[in-house]
Amino acid sequence: MQLNTKLNQKVYHFTSVKEVLAKANEEKSGDQLAGLAASSQQDRIAAKLVLSNLTLNDLFNYPVIDYAEDEVTRTIIDQVDLTIFDKIKYWTVAELREWLLTSQTTGAAIQKLTPGLTAEMIAAVCKLMSNLDLITAAKKITIEKTANTTIGRSGTFSARLQPNHPIDDWSGILASTMEGLSMGNGDAVIGINPVIDEPTHVASLIRKLEQFRLCYQIPTQICVLAHITTQMAAIKQGANAGLLFQSIAGSEKANTAFGINRLLLLDAKTLAISENCVSGPNVMYFETGQGSELSAEANFGADQVTMEARCYGFAKGFDPFLVNTVVGFIGPEYLYDGKQVIRAGLEDHFMGKLTGLSMGCDACYTNHMQADQNDIENLTMLLANAGCNYIMGVPQADDIMLNYQSTGFQETATIRDLLNLTPTAEFTQWLEKMGFWQDGHLTSLAGDASAFTAISRKEVLL
Template identity: 55%
Template sequence: MSFRIRLGQRGYQFADLKTLLAKASPARSGDYLAGLAASSNEERVAAQWALADLPLRHFLNEQVIPYESDEITRLILDSHNAEAFAAVAHLNVGDFRDWLLSDAADTASLAALAPGLTPEMVAAVSKIMRVQDLIAVAKKCEVVTRFRNTIGLSGHFSTRLQPNHPTDNEAGIAASIIDGLLYASGDAVIGINPASDNTQSVGRLLGLLDEFIQRFEIPTQSCVLTHVSATLALMEQGAPVDLVFQSIAGSEAANKSFGINIAMLGEAQDAALGLNRGSVGNNVMYFETGQGSALSANAHHGVDQQTIETRAYGLARTFSPLLVNTVVGFIGPEYLYNGKQIIRAGLEDHFCGKLLGLPMGCDICYTNHAEADQDDMDMLLTQFALAGGSFIMGVPGGDDIMLNYQSTSYHDALAVRRLLNLPPAPEFFQWLQKTGIMDSGGKLVSGSHLPPAFAKAIELAELGDDK
């Protein structure tokens, strides 16, 4: 179906839904690289105007990737909840934006609506929203998940402690973990990106994390961010796997390039649930995404990068994950050129994921060849926290020496928690007070001294040796 609109003396025509969505997207380098972006600001406004008049029901009748050729499309449509959708089924995209910003769209009604929304509906409305709108609506969404603690509660802010090391050195990783814990980081997960995907090496890291958590009775979960096939093999070998990690994308072809499909993710979820390692809940999956991943795999089907990113959230919610985060600036300036594009993309991703019912975090980051700096990341960090984001990364010094990119530091997370009065997950916060790291007001009290529980562990080599 083509779409026509006249603005002033000029008429515009958009060949189909995916073209309309692409032309309506705020400018970003990835869409220009793919040849999908609007040719001018005027064409972008025309597309946004036409999109605002499009009924939400249309998204159930026209697909950006055909049902017959893509399992993500089939999943989205086959799992659509018509009863939940009924509340907004009479609206067009513009009216839907107005409703989302109204007081009628409160936390309860947004949670009830989530199963009735498709990713394309959510992507569409985000394209006609200001940054202020994205923050205001996402703030009203509360998505709570549990494994060994409770993540996503309103008024709380969590962090992934990311102790990566370029050679997977256990002493270096353990030092980073202690450093992070002393800054109250790690309630979302202690998660390592391994330098090697060798199952023996990954198994060794899983053992290190498990021993650390068990020894100090930390109410958190661990994850080594290896491929899901390796995690499946390790679970079969009896490794202490808490969370199953996988990078995912919004098309079957892109996921195929990652070496995954829906069936494999389901198998891994079942295996992790069978281990029964959670204490307060059973959300066992951890997904990462990022605008540009489908385009970089030449698997975007002519769909703009923000819409196909949102389709990845449609896949993620099938598995009730504990954590989902967009690694917003990691792929590079080819996809998000500068700080302005990165900030907008991070807030769009959070908004879209939360509307679809996901516990959204953000790796607030950039590569060194992007037109961005730490001031841009401070802007996104503050806006993301104001929008009710679930978690961010905690990286030593904000500089990941293994992945070679810039992210948020333990200090950054502590600063925004103090600024906005956002304590960590309740169970983790209690542990921080018990160990003498934080007081009941959320202030660090350990100073330059290790809490008694860590005194012995500072001799890093004993981890794994001292029984």
């Protein structure tokens, strides 16, 4: 394994695979603040050259956190299909990149290879790709998952309806939910981030949301995004929780900071299946985001892209219905501006799909970042072209509870019109029945929440 190269008469030497991975990363403020980034563009190019010549076997043998020290590493390594890995282990990272991008390589072929890859391999090839490369490779991969409905089918583009309210007022949540549904949002999930993370309160929100869904026979799934233990307690109180949610990270230490571990998540999955929270086999919903490990001082000297790839490797073991990167939520300490947010969104989406996940993106930013809504619309369009399964649908693209900017109801509708995409099949049929959709487009009723009054809401409003 060679960790040095000569560039313009200067020899660049790197001390470890971890250092090569970090310095080969595109510019990120998080890596800079952590002291991990390349010192110059020449340093970055030298690291990319070294990385391109490393073999997949090198990356398998040198995970960024030792196997014995970290359950995320163990989860990733233990699920590798060694028969597939043995066939490709002497490929260089450059050869993997070329294979992914060649027109002869199909999505089906990529999905057959995926079980032989680790997170470090996926992060490595990501670092050698341009933005267009990330879009091209991700576009080939189609990932379908089933809860109450099936997401990810070719020709569809979905949205999580996110009707958060700063005091969890049900009438406000209900109004946002109705408006979003009328605009065709919510086929991925209707998901509330609760203000109060307490079992009885969360159980009440779950019951009301599920009652609303059943009353209007909406073919989707619900989720109240409390801590996983709170949702489990709510289920034990008799609430049908729908998808079970949790934020996850790329190291055991960072997951401990989130109050979770692998066994707890396995117990949650078992509970959701035994209680028939959704109809299909995929019951989990995970969120990630570059920088969370750094913020918890739990990145072990690894860069944020590599740690993000490890999130996806960890998630894979639970076969989730949804995963999304909340790409700009943490702030400029990790992604400084619109350019970095766009790059990170494309990286995360590519790495998630190459891992085999039903991948979405909360294309978002905080108000103290050097980014604006045009950056987010650019990222959304790029992701849609890359085959992203879903984005967020937030009222006016402004989450007044979480205090950040995302995508609104209109973005999903516009992307579908521009790219000739539809919601999930079941949801499209429901929209047509409600009068919101006709001949492949929204009708004049779109955005009119009062259309729901055509059906009795007496029980829903209780």
